[in-house]
Amino acid sequence: MYSLRLVVTPDGASTLPLRETCTIGRHSLCRIKIVEEFISRWHCALIAMPPDIECDRPxxxxxxxxxxxxxxxxxxxxxxxxxxxxxxxHQDIITFSQFSAYPRLEFLDNYVSLGAEIGTDSHERVS
Incomplete structure (x- = not known):
């Protein structure tokens, strides 16, 4: 349902599925390990949340x-x-320093992407 596009250089990127809480940093236990001097050992976390009043899906x-x-x-x-x-x-760009554009992550909501491809609003149900 969600994925991250990891962009390490202008020409180098990979896409990773995102299904559960994910830590990002230099530490060996981080799910996404990025070894750069300006990235903290535990730099940030993407936390999976259950559906609630405002959003009918995780x-x-x-x-x-x-x-x-x-x-x-x-x-x-x-x-x-x-x-x-x-x-x-969808398409939020995550960076790890005010001064560096790389590495960066692009958050992708594949549900929204699918809705755009078939010409529907992402909040409408497709029959």
Missing amino acids: YFIIKDGELLGKPSANGTWVNSDRIRLIKLK
């Missing part, structure tokens, strides 16, 4: 820093805004 929020601890040293940026905790939307 969704993801992103939290800067350790899951239950301190923030990252250089911050987490979504669409050029420094964040602490926000709900992710």
Whole structure:
């Protein structure tokens, strides 16, 4: 339902499925390990949330820093805004420093992508 497009250079990218909470950082236990000097050991976490009143399907929020601890040293940026905790939307761009465009992640909501491909609003049901 969701995926992350990891862009490491202007010409190098890979897509990873996203089904559960995911940690990102330099630490060997992070699900997505990115070894760059400016990335913290536990830089951020994408947290899977269950459906609720506002959203009738699971969704993801992103939290800067350790899951239950301190923030990252250089911050987490979504669409050029420094964040602490926000709900992710289709095609949000996640970066790990104010000064570096790479590596970066693009959050993809495949449900929205599918709706766009078949010409429907992402919130309409297709019969």
